[in-house]
Amino acid sequence: MSDVSVRTPAVAWVRTEQAPVLAAPSTLVGPIAWVRTNLLGSIPSTVLTLVCAWLLFLLIPPMWKFLVTSATYTGAERTACLPNPGMCYPYLADNFQFFMYGFYPVIERWRPNFALILGMIGVVGALWPDFRYRGQFALYFLLVFPIIAFVLLYGGALGLAVVPTDQWGGVIVTLVVAVTGIVFSLPLGIALALGRRSKLPVVKFFSITFIEFWRGVPLVTVLFMASVMLPLFVPQAYSPDKLLRALVAVALFASAYMAEVVRGGLQAIPKGQTEGAQALGMPYWQTTAFIILPQALKLVIPGIVNTFIGLFKDTSLVFIVGLVDFLKAVDMSLVNPVWATPWTRYSGYFFASLFYFLCCWGMSLYSRNMEERLATGHKR
Amino acid sequence: MTLVDQAARVGQAPPKVAFLNNPKVRGIFWQALLLVFVVFIVWGAASNAYENLRAQNIASGFGFLDNQANFALSQSLIPYTETNSYGRAFIVGLLNTLLVAIIGIAAASVIGFFVGLARLAKNVLVRQLATWYVEFIRNVPLVLQLVFWYTAVLQPLPNPRDSIALFGGEVFLNNRGVVMPKPIFADAAIWLVAAFAAALVIGFIVKRWSAQRQAATGQTFPVGWTTLGLLIALPTIAFYALGQPISFEHPQLGRFNLSGGLRIIPEFVALLLGLVLYTAAFIGEIVRAGIQAVHRGQTEAASALGLRSGHTTRFVVIPQALRVIIPPLTSQFLNLTKNSTLAVAIGYPDLFLVTNTINNQTGQAIETVGMIMATYLFLSLLTSGFMNWYNQRVALVER
Numbered sequence: 139m140s141d142v143s144v145r146t147p148a149v150a151w152v153r154t155e156q157a158p159v160l161a162a163p164s165t166l167v168g169p170i171a172w173v174r175t176n177l178l179g180s181i182p183s184t185v186l187t188l189v190c191a192w193l194l195f196l197l198i199p200p201m202w203k204f205l206v207t208s209a210t211y212t213g214a215e216r217t218a219c220l221p222n223p224g225m226c227y228p229y230l231a232d233n234f235q236f237f238m239y240g241f242y243p244v245i246e247r248w249r250p251n252f253a254l255i256l257g258m259i260g261v262v263g264a265l266w267p268d269f270r271y272r273g274q275f276a277l278y279f280l281l282v283f284p285i286i287a288f289v290l291l292y293g294g295a296l297g298l299a300v301v302p303t304d305q306w307g308g309v310i311v312t313l314v315v316a317v318t319g320i321v322f323s324l325p326l327g328i329a330l331a332l333g334r335r336s337k338l339p340v341v342k343f344f345s346i347t348f349i350e351f352w353r354g355v356p357l358v359t360v361l362f363m364a365s366v367m368l369p370l371f372v373p374q375a376y377s378p379d380k381l382l383r384a385l386v387a388v389a390l391f392a393s394a395y396m397a398e399v400v401r402g403g404l405q406a407i408p409k410g411q412t413e414g415a416q417a418l419g420m421p422y423w424q425t426t427a428f429i430i431l432p433q434a435l436k437l438v439i440p441g442i443v444n445t446f447i448g449l450f451k452d453t454s455l456v457f458i459v460g461l462v463d464f465l466k467a468v469d470m471s472l473v474n475p476v477w478a479t480p481w482t483r484y485s486g487y488f489f490a491s492l493f494y495f496l497c498c499w500g501m502s503l504y505s506r507n508m509e510e511r512l513a514t515g516h517k518r
Numbered sequence: 519m520t521l522v523d524q525a526a527r528v529g530q531a532p533p534k535v536a537f538l539n540n541p542k543v544r545g546i547f548w549q550a551l552l553l554v555f556v557v558f559i560v561w562g563a564a565s566n567a568y569e570n571l572r573a574q575n576i577a578s579g580f581g582f583l584d585n586q587a588n589f590a591l592s593q594s595l596i597p598y599t600e601t602n603s604y605g606r607a608f609i610v611g612l613l614n615t616l617l618v619a620i621i622g623i624a625a626a627s628v629i630g631f632f633v634g635l636a637r638l639a640k641n642v643l644v645r646q647l648a649t650w651y652v653e654f655i656r657n658v659p660l661v662l663q664l665v666f667w668y669t670a671v672l673q674p675l676p677n678p679r680d681s682i683a684l685f686g687g688e689v690f691l692n693n694r695g696v697v698m699p700k701p702i703f704a705d706a707a708i709w710l711v712a713a714f715a716a717a718l719v720i721g722f723i724v725k726r727w728s729a730q731r732q733a734a735t736g737q738t739f740p741v742g743w744t745t746l747g748l749l750i751a752l753p754t755i756a757f758y759a760l761g762q763p764i765s766f767e768h769p770q771l772g773r774f775n776l777s778g779g780l781r782i783i784p785e786f787v788a789l790l791l792g793l794v795l796y797t798a799a800f801i802g803e804i805v806r807a808g809i810q811a812v813h814r815g816q817t818e819a820a821s822a823l824g825l826r827s828g829h830t831t832r833f834v835v836i837p838q839a840l841r842v843i844i845p846p847l848t849s850q851f852l853n854l855t856k857n858s859t860l861a862v863a864i865g866y867p868d869l870f871l872v873t874n875t876i877n878n879q880t881g882q883a884i885e886t887v888g889m890i891m892a893t894y895l896f897l898s899l900l901t902s903g904f905m906n907w908y909n910q911r912v913a914l915v916e917r
Binding site: 176177187191337339341344353359363366367370371373458469483 | 890
């Protein structure tokens with residue numbers, strides 16, 4: 139092959155510059171192509187598109203009509219909303235304070251507002267990704283804030299008037315129950331999770347029994363138990379008030395679920411970490427507190443937020459023990475004759491579901507974002 | 519230390535540690551402390567309860583279960599009247615809970631499976647609709663959804679005499695519930711069940727025979743279609759051969775009321791609707807995650823081996839996805855059962871509502887709470903036991 143010389147064929151014309159780039163055919167890119175691949179990809183897909191479009195047609199125009207065109211925007215009582223079969227916005231505006239504070243005295247309402255701001259500072263500081271003082275903010279939220287919030291809400295100290303818990307209501311109760319649940323369930327859950335992995339048989343047995351018992355029974359029955367049995371278990375002089383009963387029930391219930399979340403984090407830490415700490419001569423508690431838990435808790439932040447979302451939704455069950463939480467406040471406003479129209483119920487429930495949806499959805503977006511941050515390196 | 523010294527120490531007891539530093543001694547000490555603490559709490563609670571109950575003059579024990587209940591229940595699967603005992607009312611409540619849980623689990627699984635597939639669909643509209651369904655349902659409390667279905671959708675339906683007729687007047691919808699034709703079983707209807715069971719047994723035999731033949735010769739046999747055909751054909755043949763042992767009592771719309779037919783109370787409809795739609799959203803996410811957890815390489819390898827798309831899904835993707843799906847699915851089934859206690863918000867006579875009523879009438883708090891907790895724990899353990907057994911069947915067999 140070595141004697142074959144490369145001969146340039148005689149050519150009439152050779153292109154010296156690139157041909158102009160043509161636009162891709164409209165069947166492959168652009169809106170038409172997008173519709174063809176994403177909506178009309180195959181015959182079943184086209185049928186599904188039509189079915190979905192029909193569903194949306196059934197759903198969206200009536201929703202729009204209810205929320206915007208047939209809605210009532212101003213008025214002072216039911217006669218304003220009665221002729222318009224749509225949202226009754228003045229009813230919501232009139233009851234907004236009741237939904238937020240329940241029967242909390244009007245002049246003292248700056249106190250829950252202030253407590254909310256203090257709490258938000260703690261939460262944002264503790265959950266801000268890669269923030270330097272996260273740990274400090276978390277400790278503030280878990281240890282200091284509950285005390286400040288209790289003093290602010292209940293009063294009886296620092297010259298604040300006492301507001302008994304039966305006057306608390308609305309979003310205040312919802313948040314108090316949810317935050318107390320998380321604040322107490324976190325340390326209890328960590329202890330139970332460590333207990334479940336303990337080598338000591340008695341500790342392990344009690345931890346497993348406690349966790350499986352609370353996870354096996356519904357929250358409704360736990361609240362029921364707290365309201366009828368808790369008063370029996372303590373001396374009659376200390377009969378706990380309704381809110382406290384619900385708080386005890388929710389804290390015990392949530393700690394069992396929290397224990398399982400934390401256990402997931404503990405199991406994700408490789409054994410080498412424990413062995414490394416032992417090789418350095420660290421005893422069990424030091425290994426746990428300085429090596430294992432900091433890594434494990436960071437991993438389970440999404441799980442903790444998800445538990446909180448569940449808890450936040452579950453607070454709507456405290457009506458069982460006679461508390462007026464946000465949902466119960468909405469329900470109570472429906473029987474108020476001032477705003478009684480056929481549309482009031484839909485307006486109230488729409489507002490309630492929007493409130494829960496925005497709160498829970500916001501939290502779940504955060505937890506998903508954290509999951510993605512934590513998942514780096516494990517992705518395929 | 520010389521080598522000889524070290525060699526001499528092998529096989530000997532470990533070096534002595536101080537008594538207080540011995541991990542075994544410390545372990546026993548802490549466990550004893552915990553035991554004392556738990557016993558103290560339980561003993562304190564029990565003695566307080568004893569004192570309080572004596573002060574309230576409430577006798578403990580389960581004797582009250584034989585007393586007359588004196589309250590009516592809007593739905594019962596076994597004959598029940600106000601003159602029956604508390605014990606029977608409890609059984610009625612338990613059956614009502616089981617009814618809603620079993621139907622709910624079946625329906626939520628089916629809907630959840632399709633929601634999971636829709637979340638992965640290529641079609642944008644389907645995918646987005648499923649996504650928003652899941653997002654909305656999961657982020658709104660179930661009790662709000664139940665109350666919405668009950669008070670905002672089912673209660674405003676017209677009175678019985680203005681019932682909405684569906685399916686050509688076979689089914690009626692009103693604010694007292696859904697009325698549908700009531701099947702009336704003649705004695706011979708038992709043979710239909712026998713025919714159905716026979717079809718199942720034959721299908722099982724065919725499956726074994728087909729598996730053996732395929733192992734020996736490589737020939738396949740359409741087992742699924744054969745079994746489906748048998749399941750439809752055998753009971754149908756039996757139905758006509760026995761002279762139609764099932765007849766239907768059709769609801770009649772009179773001048774003032776509906777008469778006849780089988781009425782399903784609106785509380786049941788609302789509870790089932792709420793529970794199924796809520797749980798299906800969670801199951802949909804589990805199914806989606808399970809399918810996504812199967813590596814792409816598995817599908818590609820299957821198609822490289824020449825498996826058709828349907829076979830790839832059935833024999834490669836689903837068996838592997840099930841391993842990821844089953845454990846969280848179990849907890850969803852348990853959640854549905856436990857969430858059925860929210861029936862108390864809309865007045866469906868489930869286990870919790872009935873027990874609550876019994877407690878209000880008798881004041882036997884410890885006994886009623888004990889009964890209800892024990893029942894839910896038993897149901898939970900039963901469900902998780904069954905699902906663990908199933909999980910072991912589909913789990914990866916490792917060394």
